[in-house]
Amino acid sequence: MASKSGRAVMEPETEKSSRSPELLLSLYSMLVKCRMCDEKARILFRQGKYKGNFYSGVGQEATEVGTAYSLRKDDWIAPSHRDWTSNIIKGAPLKFCFAQLFAKVTSPDRGRSSPAHMGYPPLHVITPASSIAAQLNIGTGVALGIKKLHQDTVVVAYCGDGATSFGGFHEALNFAGVHKLPILYVVQNNLWAESVPLRLQTALKDLSERAKAYGFPGISLDGNDVLSVYDAAQTAIARARAGEGPTLLECKTYRWYGHSEIDPAKYRMKEEVEAWKKRDPIVLFEKQLIDKKLLTEAKKTEVASSITKEINEAVEFAEQSPYPEASELMDHIWG
Amino acid sequence: MARTINMLQAINEALSQEMERDDRVFILGEDIGLSGGVFKVTDGLLDKFGEDRVLDTPLAEGIIIAASIGSAMMGLRPVPEIQFADFITPAVDQIVQQASKLRYRSAGGYSCPITIRICCGAGGGSGLYHSQENASWFVHEPGLKVVMPSTAYDAKGMLLAAIRDPDPVLFFEHKSLYRQAKGEVPEGDYTVPLGPAAIRREGRDLTILTYGMMTQLSLDAAEEMSKRGVDIEVVEIRTLAPIDKTTILNSVRKTSKVLIVHEDKRTMGFGAELAAIISEDAFEDLDGPIMRVTGPDVPPIPFSPNLDKAWQVNSEKILAGIEKLAAY
Numbered sequence: 001m002a003s004k005s006g007r008a009v010m011e012p013e014t015e016k017s018s019r020s021p022e023l024l025l026s027l028y029s030m031l032v033k034c035r036m037c038d039e040k041a042r043i044l045f046r047q048g049k050y051k052g053n054f055y056s057g058v059g060q061e062a063t064e065v066g067t068a069y070s071l072r073k074d075d076w077i078a079p080s081h082r083d084w085t086s087n088i089i090k091g092a093p094l095k096f097c098f099a100q101l102f103a104k105v106t107s108p109d110r111g112r113s114s115p116a117h118m119g120y121p122p123l124h125v126i127t128p129a130s131s132i133a134a135q136l137n138i139g140t141g142v143a144l145g146i147k148k149l150h151q152d153t154v155v156v157a158y159c160g161d162g163a164t165s166f167g168g169f170h171e172a173l174n175f176a177g178v179h180k181l182p183i184l185y186v187v188q189n190n191l192w193a194e195s196v197p198l199r200l201q202t203a204l205k206d207l208s209e210r211a212k213a214y215g216f217p218g219i220s221l222d223g224n225d226v227l228s229v230y231d232a233a234q235t236a237i238a239r240a241r242a243g244e245g246p247t248l249l250e251c252k253t254y255r256w257y258g259h260s261e262i263d264p265a266k267y268r269m270k271e272e273v274e275a276w277k278k279r280d281p282i283v284l285f286e287k288q289l290i291d292k293k294l295l296t297e298a299k300k301t302e303v304a305s306s307i308t309k310e311i312n313e314a315v316e317f318a319e320q321s322p323y324p325e326a327s328e329l330m331d332h333i334w335g
Numbered sequence: 336m337a338r339t340i341n342m343l344q345a346i347n348e349a350l351s352q353e354m355e356r357d358d359r360v361f362i363l364g365e366d367i368g369l370s371g372g373v374f375k376v377t378d379g380l381l382d383k384f385g386e387d388r389v390l391d392t393p394l395a396e397g398i399i400i401a402a403s404i405g406s407a408m409m410g411l412r413p414v415p416e417i418q419f420a421d422f423i424t425p426a427v428d429q430i431v432q433q434a435s436k437l438r439y440r441s442a443g444g445y446s447c448p449i450t451i452r453i454c455c456g457a458g459g460g461s462g463l464y465h466s467q468e469n470a471s472w473f474v475h476e477p478g479l480k481v482v483m484p485s486t487a488y489d490a491k492g493m494l495l496a497a498i499r500d501p502d503p504v505l506f507f508e509h510k511s512l513y514r515q516a517k518g519e520v521p522e523g524d525y526t527v528p529l530g531p532a533a534i535r536r537e538g539r540d541l542t543i544l545t546y547g548m549m550t551q552l553s554l555d556a557a558e559e560m561s562k563r564g565v566d567i568e569v570v571e572i573r574t575l576a577p578i579d580k581t582t583i584l585n586s587v588r589k590t591s592k593v594l595i596v597h598e599d600k601r602t603m604g605f606g607a608e609l610a611a612i613i614s615e616d617a618f619e620d621l622d623g624p625i626m627r628v629t630g631p632d633v634p635p636i637p638f639s640p641n642l643d644k645a646w647q648v649n650s651e652k653i654l655a656g657i658e659k660l661a662a663y
Contacts (some may be wrong), residue, residue, distance in 0.1 A: 099501060110442040121444030126408070129440070131432045137398060138433060141405015148361065148387065168428070171398035195595060332443045333477050335501030335575075 018225070021294050027069060027226055028289055031282050033307050034061045034085040037094065040311050041084070041101055041115075045261045049113045049319070050102045055082045059224075059256035060188055062281035065089055066229025067156055067186050067249065070237065076124040076146075078157035079140030082255070083128075083190070084116045086158070092120040093313035104321035111324045112332075126154075133159055133168040136185060140172040143181035145247075154240040155183040156233075162193025164207050173248065177214035180245035184236045186221065187250045194259040195267045211248035223251025224281040227288075253281075337521045342484070343513040345491040345520050346376050346452075350414065352524060353498050354384055357412060363390035364399055364416030364452075373418055374454060374513055383546045396422055400429035402405055404437065404503075411627030412498055413449050420455035420507065421464040427472075428504040433501040435468055435478035440628040449504070455483075456548050456598060462642055463635035468547065468598045470507045472574040480529055481575040482509040483571040484509060487518045489573055500529060509548045516551075532579040534586065538568035541661055542586045545596040546572045549648060552663035553596050556653040565661050575605060583609065584617050591622035594660050603628040623663030628656035 019260050038050060038058050045054045045231050057064060060082070068077060068089040079086040092108075100107040100118040108120050119127025126142070128135050139157035146153050163169055164187055176183050191198050204210070211218025217236075221228050226301055236247035254276035258265035266275075289295035340348070354360045361384075362377060368391035371378030381389040403413035418424045423430070425576035437447045456468045473481050479501055482491040490508070497504035511517070535550060536557050544595050545553045550571045557561060557567035570586050572579065587593055593613055610625040628648060630636075634647050 032383060036613065108442070108444060112442055113440045117440075119441055119444065127437070127441040127445060129432050129436065131428055134401075134428070134433060137401030137429065138405045138408070140398065141402040141407075142409055144402045145404070145406035145409025147412050167425075168397050168401070171393070171395040172391055175398045177403060180611060198544070238430060307413060332439050332441075335438060335443075335446055335448075 014095045021023065023146065023293055024289060024292075026293065027065060027230065028285055029303050029307075030065045030069060030089060031061045031226060031285060032303055034064060034088060036304070036307050037088055037097065037311060038085060040315070042257070042261060044101065044315065050115055052103070052115045053260045053262060055084070055102070056255065057085055059276065059281070060190060061085070062226035062285070063186065063188050063223040063230055063251040063253050065270040066226045067184065067251070068235060069230065071156065072153065073123055075124065075153045076142050077138065078126045078135035078142070078154040078155060079128050080135055080158050080163070081120070081128060081130065083158050084118055087118050087120050087125050090123045090125050091124065092123055094310055095317035096120065097316045098143050098318035099321050102318040102321070103323065104318055105324040106317070106321040110155040110328065118198065133143045133163040133166040133172065135159065136163070136172040137181060138167050140176050140181060143176060143183040144179060147179065148181050152181070152241050154237050156186060156237075157183060157189060158186045160193060161187060161189040161198055161201055161207060162196065164210060165201055173210070173214045173246070176246040177216050180243065182240035182243070183246045184233065184240060185246060185248045189247065189250050189252050190255045192255070192259075194263070206250060208248050208250040212318065216246045216248065218250065220252065222252040222287050223253030224279050224284060224291055224327065226281060243281045253304045337519040338507060339517055340487055340520050341488065341514050341642060342487045342490045342516040343374060343376055343510070345487040346494055346508065347378060349491040350377065350519070351380060351383065353495055354380070354388060356524070359549065360412040360414060360469050361388040361390065361409065362414045363392050363402065365392060365394055365418050367391060367416050372416070374510060376452075376508070376513070377416070385588065387598040387630050396426035397429055399432070400426040400451065402653070403451070403466065404429060404447050405431050407449045408437075408578045414498060415449065415451050417451060417453045419465050420453045420469050421467045423453060425468070430473065430505070432481070435476040438479060438502070446501055447503045450494070450500070450506055451504070452506050452508060454510050455507045456511055456646055457636055458510045460637075460638070460640065461510070462638040466636040468509070469505070470575055471504065471513050471599055473505050474608065478502065479576060480504040481507070482529055482573060483509065483547045483569060483575065484573050485509070485516060485547055487510060487516050487520050489527050489533075490516070491520055491527050493529060493573065496526040498530050499526070502593070507547070511548055529574050530577060530579055531574070532582040533571045533573055534568065534582065535571050536567065536569040538566040540566045540590055541592040541594060541657065542568045542570060542590045543594050543596055544570050544583060546575065546605075547598060549596045549598055552648070552653055554648055556657060558649050559650070560657055565657065566581050567657065578612070580612060580616065583612070587613055587617045588620045589606055591620055592660055592663065593621070593625045594656050595629075596648065596653055596656070597629050600632050600635060601627060602632050604629055623660055624635045626656055628653050643647065
């Protein structure tokens with residue numbers, strides 16, 4: 001059975017963020033937007049509208065939104081393959097996000113990287129590679145650059161539970177600890193690294209305990225509670241911006257679907273999946289907002305229909321965009 | 336003003352002058368600061384530039400390169416050091432999957448102007464894991480530039496060119512040349528462009544294509560052969576990638592005979608690629624087989640003096656190769 005919300009290894013020192021109604025509703029809209037875009041990406045793949053693969057993050061939206069929502073335009077995100085929606089949260093136009101899936105010339109990388117491997121240089125989202133933990137390593141380098149240039153920007157770098165076993169994870173976090181770099185490492189612990197369960201990945205109960213080895217705070221929390229994630233991220237980001245160094249956040253969450261769209265995920269127990277679906281981060285947050293009388297059914301419909309319209313326009317843009325010309329093959333190898 | 340210094344001094348001077356000229360440049364690696372490097376290449380730089388720009392790093396090659404890539408994306412010009420080419424393997428993921436592909440996979444949205452200094456080559460008794468010359472591994476990866484100077488003049492000029500280059504450059508330094516390669520080096524700023532090969536000796540009868548430590552040995556062999564009436568051209572391919580096909584092919588067309596000499600192992604070595612290029616583009620001009628004198632296909636360079644000596648490419652092996660080819 002899946003674990004319940006995580007025990008905080010170290011409590012975040014939050015003054016509760018000023019949670020204005022506007023902020024709460026914005027967080028809600030972004031959660032829904034990520035969910036709807038991700039589900040649309042899955043449908044489009046199944047319809048054969050684009051090739052390759054897609055790595056859905058449905059179920060993990062509170063982690064994605066909670067950690068990235070308050071970033072500034074000039075802050076950096078180092079996403080993994082499951083963080084396509086990082087681009088959306090950071091503010092990349094949806095039309096480019098869907099053009100990325102379709103590998104069209106209008107995508108940020110002109111059709112070079114695979115569908116889920118989207119980066120968006122204008123807003124400092126790093127184009128990801130498939131190598132495990134690579135984004136943590138490169139993100140750490142960016143954080144070193146930030147420090148050297150005396151900027152007050154930060155990096156948020158993502159990985160799954162599986163990547164924490166990789167040597168590069170250790171190298172990156174150790175280096176960031178030594179140099180007190182402005183970076184937040186977010187481990188989205190969804191209990192499964194493709195088909196390998198957490199018990200075969202690590203003997204640890206809380207992955208945030210790893211932070212002790214690197215000399216900076218580690219926090220484990222309920223990754224399906226967007227406000228907990230948001231508050232912890234705010235604390236970590238403020239800490240990083242103030243030059244006090246990195247934080248490791250373990251967000252305990254769950255991916256609803258397979259590792260990718262071609263993985264039926266038969267290795268998981270139905271009961272586990274159903275239990276986690278009952279803890280849908282969006283439904284959980286909706287309840288809070290409805291209790292606070294900030295959200296109504298009418299408002300929910302309004303949010304959803306506005307996003308639907310935006311998605312439809314984006315998909316149309318992507319579909320109508322041309323593929324890159326074959327003559328582009330040799331471009332961008334050298335500077 | 337030029338004065339005679341060795342390659343080690345030339346590299347140290349290039350780093351120092353470029354760090355003075357451009358505050359985006361910083362160096363990082365194992366033992367490069369407090370100790371000044373295991374060969375003293377970075378001696379004095381910590382005192383001059385401080386810990387902010389001379390980083391003694393944790394003992395982990397992967398993050399040395401990743402930290403460089405990330406900070407290069409921020410517009411800095413990092414010059415990481417890999418202490419021995421033998422230890423580059425933990426960083427290959429970063430070099431091959433990240434550095435070489437970053438510009439391409441982001442369609443130019445990101446770039447990676449780093450210069451990785453790598454100490455390489457057989458040093459006579461350095462043993463299995465302090466001796467490898469593996470530059471050719473990286474020639475296979477488009478997006479990387481791979482260079483290996485053999486003179487003090489080129490070492491300074493090419494290092495300055497590498498640091499100013501917009502792409503990732505692997506700058507191989509042969510440890511036996513650090514003190515052995517001496518020559519006139521200008522005190523001031525100059526660059527030797529990455530790319531062009533150098534014709535080190537003109538000749539009519541036979542072309543030797545070589546690089547690194549083998550350049551001087553090949554020149555010595557050419558001198559010896561001139562006494563025996565064979566006039567040899569020696570072309571130093573100081574940039575292995577991207578390769579200067581024009582200079583190579585022009586020389587082949589002139590002499591019609593090619594001997595490739597490299598220290599690295601034979602099979603799938605850089606010489607194999609040279610031979611393929613020449614067969615494709617200058618087949619009609621050849622007057623004999625393309626031949627190779629290379630390190631043997633032995634997994635590591637063994638430690639015992641006799642075995643070490645047997646491994647090394649030396650003047651005798653080069654002379655024997657020349658005689659065999661000249662007979663055609």
